[in-house]
Amino acid sequence: MKKAFAKICIVMVAALLLSAPQIAQAKQLTGELEIFSWWAGDEGPALEALIDLYKKQNPEVKVINATVTGGSGVNARAVLKTRMLGGEPPDSFQVHAGQELIGTWVKSDRMEDLTPLFKEQGWMDVFPEGLVKLIGTDKGIWSVPVNIHRSNVMWYSPANMKKWGIEAPKTWDEFFKIAPQLKAKGVTPLALAQNWTANHLWESVALASLGPDNWDALWAGKLKFDSPEVVKAWELFGKVLEYTNADAASLSWQQATDMVLDGRAAFNIMGDWAAGYMVTTKKLVPGKGFGYMASPDTTGEFMFLADSFGLPKGAPHRDNAIAWLKVLGSREGSDAFNPLKGSISARKDSDLSKYNDYLKSAAKDFGKDRVVGSLAHGVAANETFMSGFASVMEMFLKSKNPKAASMACAQLAKKAGI
């Protein structure tokens, strides 16, 4: 009897000894975490700030920062696809929130539902309701948004405005009044850069022409792409194009911004990463060195895009990845990242004192404006449509035929299932 008791004791102690390290492990994460993104170069420091924060909380985890450069993730997305198809997903990857994620990865059943994480962390209340709707479907929430960018912003130089004796136009009609005068002075009225910035300009022009209700209806499949409203948007876009620079296709977006700053061009429509470029790289003060306003005819509308991270099914270090997502969604993480990246936080409770004047105004607008999704940056439409739209745009730049472009879009929408 005594022996049996001793045996049981030994077994118990052995079991305790064996389980003890595992309990410790649950508190202290170890192993690796591979995060996949296209944030290198100018955006690298912002990502580093997040990684530092993660390392502070989980010192035992080795973070592998896998970046594939290329603006808007053009190259990274292709690399990610080959990895996922090859059955080698990273632990967590960057993706534009919205249809770019849903159309490609959620519809393919490759992502894990993050609703439990959102509920556990109380994120349902801190992220705006409209945003949560756009990053989720009826089956769940699929990614944690890190930042919010605004797409429909027009940039100009206040000093040059004064020199030329004009004011930044609030509507396209005003723009068409000013533009010929500028052209006569040898100034490009609107600076444009390579192909994708034309898509970017299109969405601001189309939003102005269609209005937010029709814009939303377009992507919900309720408004046809070959309807007269859309043809009108293309016509307006064609008219705007007449006032852009001829060498656009060989410029980067930064060079287009430079044209505005050094007075070769008057205006530029670009997302608010341009503010980050002008503040960080060009050392300009928002409001003085450069001016900003909503692109013509879109005052009170906030066309947004967001970067987010998701959790792919079969992630090799799932626990580490969830800890990473927790950092991304936290107020601390978001306020460490966004001032450096030049974007605003997706959370409603961010500490605005850390942000510059432009970002403060953007955060204010995000709170009160009508929020719509961007096409060029993956919120509104899936990748089939986006990629096809780039070729439609090339076709239009060559032929300048609004009707043909609308019809091509309609066919594309059918193919993309919008």
Next chain:
Amino acid sequence: MREASLDRLKAFLTLLPSMILIGIFVYGFIGNTIWTSMTDWGGTGALAVEPEKNFIGLQNYVDLFTGFLGGGFRQDLVNAVYYSVMLLAGAIGLGMFIAILLDQKPKGEDFLRTVFLYPMSLSFIVSGTIWRWLLAPQGGVNVLPTYLGMEPLNFEWLSSTAAILEFNWQNLFAIMLYVVAFILIMTGLFVLKGDPQRAMKRWLGPGVVIGAATWMFGGLLPEALFMEETHGFNMATLGIIMATIWQYSGYTMALYLAGFNGISQDLRDAAMLDGASEVGYYRHVAIPMLKPITISAVIILSHISLKMFDLIFAMTGPDNAETGHPALNMYLTTFRANDFAVGAAIAIVLFLVAATFIVPYLVSQYRQRRRG
């Protein structure tokens, strides 16, 4: 007898592993790509573990050549043809010219040979980036004249939207017939000297008939497209062609130089003794002797121009329709738009175009060997 068959067995066994591997990894996958191109694999859900694929026959090909959204692909295909022609003419012409100059054994020939061959050792990404800088609208080549006190050029090497030699895709069939007639007539003229009767019967006659018939009844041919769509030689591709020629003319130079050096000095002396001039020697003796070298240069260069990807990617980026190429389009269609079936169809079209270059060569090689 027995030994011979044993040898054969050994040879077969040695070759077997590579035959199996090539069978699976080259021909098997070509077959798989052909099958994929006949499905509707694409769109939402294309990346699922078990994606839905339905057989739709040749629909993807029909869409590419006549569909509304295939316009980009058609321009790319036209670009690829122009690239190939210009690259072949430029690299072979320039390479042969340099080879002839170096064949005169100037001082420092070894050094010059290295200089001309050196660009080939660069990767396309590197030379593409350099050339993008050189051809930037407000820098590089365009500011060269200012050093001579002249106005800078303002040609947009990589972003010009101008095009020459435009044609309407609707008239595709008529144009194809014209090309056939042209080739027949040219071959006929070439053969005319040697065998006039055969030339008239087999080449010139049919060529003229086809050409005349197309000219007269071309309007009756079906239109390849329901709307007007013009494609042509985009001026923006000039920059890319220049860069490719720069990179590959050294290579053809090396090929020809090796050939020239292989021609014995006796032959050259004999030609000179018979009164051949320098030009005559190359025109009638040396270059005809290097026909195999020309053929291999054509085959290698045409493949390079059909696989052109990294150079264009580095010089004008992925979405520049003016300088597009089917290989680039295939990558974007497959990995950006998730349209795997259409991407496979583009790959197969490229494969078939490449085959048109290599199959005649293989056939003639085979015939020669049988004769020999």
